[in-house]
Amino acid sequence: MATASRKTTQAPAKRATSAVASKTTPRAARAPKAPVAQEATALLKADHKLVSSLFEQYEKTRSTARKKTLVASICMELGIHAKAEEEIFYPAVKAALKDKELVPEATIEHASMKELMAQVEGKEPDGEMFDAKVKVLSEYVKHHVKEEETEMFPKARKTKLDMKALGAQIAARKDELKASWPLSEDKPGILSRVVEAIS
Numbered sequence: 001m002a003t004a005s006r007k008t009t010q011a012p013a014k015r016a017t018s019a020v021a022s023k024t025t026p027r028a029a030r031a032p033k034a035p036v037a038q039e040a041t042a043l044l045k046a047d048h049k050l051v052s053s054l055f056e057q058y059e060k061t062r063s064t065a066r067k068k069t070l071v072a073s074i075c076m077e078l079g080i081h082a083k084a085e086e087e088i089f090y091p092a093v094k095a096a097l098k099d100k101e102l103v104p105e106a107t108i109e110h111a112s113m114k115e116l117m118a119q120v121e122g123k124e125p126d127g128e129m130f131d132a133k134v135k136v137l138s139e140y141v142k143h144h145v146k147e148e149e150t151e152m153f154p155k156a157r158k159t160k161l162d163m164k165a166l167g168a169q170i171a172a173r174k175d176e177l178k179a180s181w182p183l184s185e186d187k188p189g190i191l192s193r194v195v196e197a198i199s
């Protein structure tokens, strides 16, 4: 008898507690409107994937008009990606890792890519030399992506860097850059300026 009466008094109390909890936490109604920020390394990897696919499409097409469109997309995506990395991701990683090697190398690689991008951007895809420049650019990018994804990103993720906050900053900066593309400051000769800046 005593056991039965304990059961009947406990059950309603439990229900009451859960009812209060559900009334005070209407999470769905208060969900933030902004999309959840992508982690910086995931966002940068997605950029790499996009650019790689654009290079693949370039290799497959024979249409000059299509090549020109693809090169414009490659240069824009790569240019914006590189700038956002240089302004936000690299300084954060350099400080967190006390790095004196990975970030300077990556910055020089960006500069080499920009030199080559300047030789194809807005130009007519008029033959084998143009194709060769795009091919070499794709190889630079492949090498650069491999270094970032196998060395820099894993090391950065082991630090206390807030990857979501960095990702949000990078995404916002990319939007700004996209709105003002093409940029006027990234002209040929940047390699020497970058070498001066980091030496």
Ligand SMILES: [Fe+2]
Pocket (backbone or CB within 6 Å): 044, 048, 081, 085, 145, 148
């Ligand atoms: Fe990158």
